[in-house]
Amino acid sequence: MMEQKNASSFTGFILLGFSDRPQLELVLFVVLLIFYSFTLLGNMTIIALYHLDPNLHTPMYFFLSNLSFLDLCYTTGIVPQFLVNLSGADKSISFGGCVAQLYSSLGLGCTECVLLGVMAFDRYAAVCRPLQYTVIMHPCLCALLASASWIFGFSNSLLQTVLTFLIPLCGKNKLDHFLCEIPALIKLACIDTSRTEAEMFFASVIVLLIPVALVTLSYGQIVSAILRIKSSAGRRKAFGTCGSHLIVVSLFYGTAIYAYLQPSNNYSQDQGKFTSLFYTVFIPMINPLIYTLRNKDVKGAMKKVFLKVYSFR
Template sequence: MEGSNNSSEKGFLLLGFADEPQLERILFIISLLFYILNILGNTAIILVSCVVSKLHTPMYFFLSNLSCVDICFTTSVAPQLLVTMNKKEKSMSYGGCVAQLYVAMGLGSSECILLAVMAYDRYAAVCRPLQYTAIMHPQLCASLASIAWLSGLITSLIQCSLTVQLPLCGHRKLDHIFCEVPVLIKLACVDTTFNEVELFVASVIFLIVPVSLILVSYGFITKAVLRIKSAAGRRKAFGTCSSHLIVVIIFYGTIIFMYLQPARSSSKNQGKFVSLFYTIVTPVLNPIIYTLRNKDVKGAWRTLVMRNSLVQKIYDI
């Protein structure tokens, strides 16, 4: 952003839901509650996946990565959001806005790739059960997770670098809940066609392509499951995959709505609610969905709790 903007000197004003104070107070409580649940739930998944040897499998390795991404992603937005919701002067420094822009987009893009990787893992488990351990060996799992993290970082560097170079010509008011690429594009006082096209292309790569791969994977999974003669076997296979599919639908649905539309087309509050949902609410759904629908996780968590209780009793004696 050019020096004439004054944005780099004074920062930005995040309007959020300031025009509806009662709604803002309610959303503050909801956001705080969901942020705490996000930290507790996803930390619990990471802990149980690392400590319980039964869960040292590719599925829970990727699930731990997903939980880590969710904690970092929400933390890049929620604390600042809670602060601005709770004060009259809703200012944010230029450096803080740029940092949030890079981190949030990088982590969000990484999650898009990670969910596609998890779909491939489910495909290998259901459709190639005899070769599963050979296909999803530790080196491949580590490589796929690294690709997910690095691809998010790279696209964030490219997309955000192009965005922060746009001249804002003194505009400081962001009519949004946090610093996000489509919102900053709206503030630019020059032709932003190139930026919008580039954002659309990046969105196709990180949204449409992974979703297509996920749908193809689940197409093969469905065919394989329907060939299982045992009704109990079919239920187990569908149960293993349905949790991931629910997370995919919720996460991709809201982000596609935000990013695969013209930058200036969304209504005043619609984009705010959508962004609030996929940054605050969706990360909480991951541990809830995976835990409530997964007997392995619940069993491992009970084992861990019982083990700690036993150690504590021995220590007390």
């Protein structure tokens, strides 16, 4: 009876992270600190520009500001804790902290999956239905789609978090990862987890593949519409409108599918850690760069805001 105690009887978990590579920890600490600073700066800039420039008050930038807020919350829920662990001061996380981290990171990740699909539909409406665009993407519909993304993401996260922490861990509390993540937590189980893994795999398929199907369908229609445009300038403008989103979608979905839709017997702890580093640190940092470097509207808004600040001084 004592052996079958659940994780809730723990005071917490030990996040081993990269403790077997002390030299790598120092390098990671410096790199993460720099990347996290750029992530905060980039995503906060996009959110601020959306609120400050009326020209950006369109469905596309409404969803983009939501995406930036998601990335900001996602990385902030993981990186500061990881930096503390890398500093060597403390590698522990409380049981409640682990539950909160898993629930929030999974909820934000699922929300982003759905939101990227919604953004693909927005690009489809802009390119394929330009005359009806303002009618189709009405502000009320945009708010409804964004809200639905958040509700679905965190509802799915609640289900998967509960299923994860119902698994008996039999006193094991050393997590071979730098964050509380489902594949690593399941590795601590002292029972057969085949059924739970199958349920979670099914949920991951729904969360990932339905938005991917929506994105694929939308971009199939978009490419078809662009190829019918006779003007080369018009085709470049249309591709430019969708290019940034397509790059972000490819990075995010590609990494998520690689991380969550592979058999558990193929799951390597080191592989999982480096994959998690990519989508928790690198992608949230590079998303604002992709959108600002390739987007004339965002760059124009930045110039206007900086000019206003400079003239005010």
